[in-house]
Amino acid sequence: MNMTAAEPGQRIGRIVHRTACALIFTFLMAPILVIVPLSFNAEPYFTFTEGMLRLDPDAWSLRWYRQILGDDAWRRAFANSLFIGVASTALATVLGTLAALGLSSPDMPARRLAMGLMISPMVTPLIISATGMFFFYSTLGLSQTHAGLILAHAALGTPFVVITVTAALSAFDTNLTRAAASLGAGPLQIFRRVQLPLIAPGVVSGALFAFATSFDEVVVVLFMAGEDQRTLPRQMWGGIREQISPAILAVATFLIVFAVLLLLTVDGLRRRAAAAGGR
Numbered sequence: 001m002n003m004t005a006a007e008p009g010q011r012i013g014r015i016v017h018r019t020a021c022a023l024i025f026t027f028l029m030a031p032i033l034v035i036v037p038l039s040f041n042a043e044p045y046f047t048f049t050e051g052m053l054r055l056d057p058d059a060w061s062l063r064w065y066r067q068i069l070g071d072d073a074w075r076r077a078f079a080n081s082l083f084i085g086v087a088s089t090a091l092a093t094v095l096g097t098l099a100a101l102g103l104s105s106p107d108m109p110a111r112r113l114a115m116g117l118m119i120s121p122m123v124t125p126l127i128i129s130a131t132g133m134f135f136f137y138s139t140l141g142l143s144q145t146h147a148g149l150i151l152a153h154a155a156l157g158t159p160f161v162v163i164t165v166t167a168a169l170s171a172f173d174t175n176l177t178r179a180a181a182s183l184g185a186g187p188l189q190i191f192r193r194v195q196l197p198l199i200a201p202g203v204v205s206g207a208l209f210a211f212a213t214s215f216d217e218v219v220v221v222l223f224m225a226g227e228d229q230r231t232l233p234r235q236m237w238g239g240i241r242e243q244i245s246p247a248i249l250a251v252a253t254f255l256i257v258f259a260v261l262l263l264l265t266v267d268g269l270r271r272r273a274a275a276a277g278g279r
Contacts, residue, residue: 032256039064039249046246064250074251077235084146084231085214088153092210095154096161097203101191103162104169115166119159126219129156134223144226152220157210164209168202169195201269212262216255 042061043049051059068074099118103111121129133152134143142148172195180190196203218233225234232251239248 035249035252036256039246039253041246041249044246046244046249064245064247067245067247068250071247073230074232074235074247077230077232080146080229081215081232084149084153084229085211087146087150088157088214089207089211091150091154092157093161093203093207096158096206096210097165099158100162100165100169101195103166104172115162118162121156122159130220130223133220137224143224144229146229148224149221149229149231152224153214153217154210156217156220157213160209160213161203161206164202164206165199168199172198201272205266205269208262208266212259215258 037052038046038048040060040062041049041052042059042063049059102108103115103118108114133155137143137148137152140148142151176194176198177190180194185193215231216233217231218237221229221231221234222237225231230238232255236248236251239245
C-alpha cells in the first residue's frame, strides 16, 4: 500500500474524528458549563447582562455565593444532604458488597434472576420507585424522617455497589482464597485480609456512585421528606418554584465541581485497579 497516499486519508480521518468528539462534547457539556459564569452575575438575572459580555468587573460578583453561605436554610440543606448521603452510602456499600459476594459464587442458584432484581432500581422509573417507597415507608411510620430517607437512598445506591464490586470480583483469582483457606484462615479473615484489599477500588467506586446518587436525588425527597429533611436538591427545587434566585446557580456550580472531582476519583481508582490487575 502506498504510504504517501494513505497519510492524507489518515489525517482527514483524525480531523473528522476530533471534530466529531468536540461537537459531541459541546452538545453534552455546554448546557451545564454555561451555569458556571452565570453564577457570578451581579444582577438577579438568569441571562448574561451587557456588562458581563463586555467583561466589566462590576458586572461580575460573588454575591450569590455569599448569600448561600450566609443563609441558614441553605446550610441546613447541605448538612442534611451530607448526613443522609454518608449514612445511606455506608449502608448501600455494606449491602451491595455482601450481595456481590453472593452473586459471584458459582454455587448460588438463579444468579441472573437475583442480579436482575438487585439492579432493578436503576432501570425502574424514579417516579414509580418514589411512589412505592412513600406508601411503604408511610405504613412503617418512617415517612418524613431521616431514617426513612437514608433507607430509601440506600435502596437507590445499592445497585451501583453491586455492579462495581461484581466487576471487581470477576477479575479476582479464587486460587488466593483457596490458598488462604488451606493455611487455616476463616471466611471472615479471608475476606478481610485477601479479598477486600484486592476489590477495594471497586468497593470505593461503588460507594462514590451511591453517594452521588443520594446527594443529587430530588424525586424521592419530594415524596418522603418533611421540612426538617430538606436536602440541597430539594432546596434548589424550592428556589426555582417559590423564589427565582440565581443563588441556585451558585449551588449548581458547587455540584458541578463535586461531580468532576467524583469522576476524577473514580478514574484514578480504575487506573489503580488496572495497574493491580497488570501486576
